[in-house]
Amino acid sequence: MKTYIFLAFVAVTLAIPACLTEKSGNRSNASEVNPNGDSELALLMRKMYDEAEGYKNKMEDNNHFHFTYEPDEIFTAQATDPAKPISKEYQLIGRAFVQSMEALQLAEQPDKKSHFQGMIHTCVACHEKVCRGPLEKIKKLYVEEISL
């Protein structure tokens, strides 16, 4: 009986778009790419998450790190809920995100950590407004030692 309840719970959880769930768990795993027709924006966001994590893990030696996406793709990728990207908050914070990515890519080595923090701050800011589901997971991307 317990198993059925658990399976029902899992089925329901998987059916809810990431923005509505408190935690999206490990949905960013590469093995799970597009299992049930995720939106372009959701796939882009997962890539953004994975690459930010990769960047963070190579903070001391990332001179050759390349992000494989253009930050302003967040304005053109089709979203699960098309109302989100056209909202005022998304447009404003989205522009801050694009600028923070540019600043990060131009930063000299000693400034990279603080620019990275600033960039993650724009992820968090947008998610607080339009998509709270993955918020806790995104906050783990902050580099511990630096406070804003």
Ligand code: HEC
């Ligand atoms: C301007 C707003 C905005 C910014 C900036 C932003 N996001 Fe998102 N994010 C969204 C929206 C909206 C969705 C929902 C996408 C959908 O379901 O179509 C999303 C979805 C996600 C998801 C869930 C994807 C899935 O599996 O469904 C993750 C993880 C994520 N974002 C991480 C990040 C990270 C990491 C950053 C910064 C590097 C970031 N986001 C920056 C708005 C934003």
